[in-house]
Amino acid sequence: MIDKLSSKPVYEQIVDGVERNILLGLYPVGEQVPSVRELSVGLGINPNTIQKSYTELIRRGVICSSPGSGCFVTPDARDRIRRRAMERLPQLTALAGELLLAGVRAEELYAAIECAVKNENK
Amino acid sequence: MIDKLSSKPVYEQIVDGVERNILLGLYPVGEQVPSVRELSVGLGINPNTIQKSYTELIRRGVICSSPGSGCFVTPDARDRIRRRAMERLPQLTALAGELLLAGVRAEELYAAIECAVKNENK
DNA sequence: CAGGTGTACTATTTCACATAGTACACCAAA
């Protein structure tokens, strides 16, 4: 689940993974998220790295911490995640622009999007 | 043109910039590309960093070097760049998939692509 | 009280990136 060889930092992979599990319903709203030490031993990652990920998730308002009890999924976690995703639409436009400039045809771009849409509905 | 504060390494920015200039016709096929030292002083970047970018461009077959004379745009540079772009289509699909999972609607994705297409044709 | 929780430190290691400086072989024009 965690790729230490990836160019994307481990702590970012963990952030993405937690958000993904929230979206998939594996981490229900209001429920407790795995503890720092639990995730640490489960993933074989240093606790400080997990802590860094959780600090980021707290900053994003996706989870909230109750020192002594644990970290819990925020009631509006899904909304927060969705809003952040909306702000990433320009990334999609930029990437599409690069490919267009390189000579990729528009239909091929639309086909790539359609591919993602089809994968989503199954 | 070069953003030293960007998360993208300078040498990658230079690679992208050269390929972009080739696609735009600013660096015509067969013509000489700016020399290492020339780009170095022009961009205020260390020659070794420019050299690293050129080594990558040579590896991609986009330019070829003639020691003593300079580096020149390969006859099939555009094809090479286009093929590499085609291989990046999965990136577009993956990004679209992430946004879909986060709750972004398909129409919004298509709109983002259309935005890129419109910018291209002007 | 005891155990699990989040949190805060400092220190260390690793690695990619970028820079600095030097040197050499090559080609073309004067």
Add this chain to the structure above:
DNA sequence: TTTGGTGTACTATGTGAAATAGTACACCTG
């Protein structure tokens, strides 16, 4: 032939983010 610009190679150094290691403390709950 000489001169100047070209690519290329090499070592050394500095920088910053990322990750690890270890310790410590405050908090909540059973």
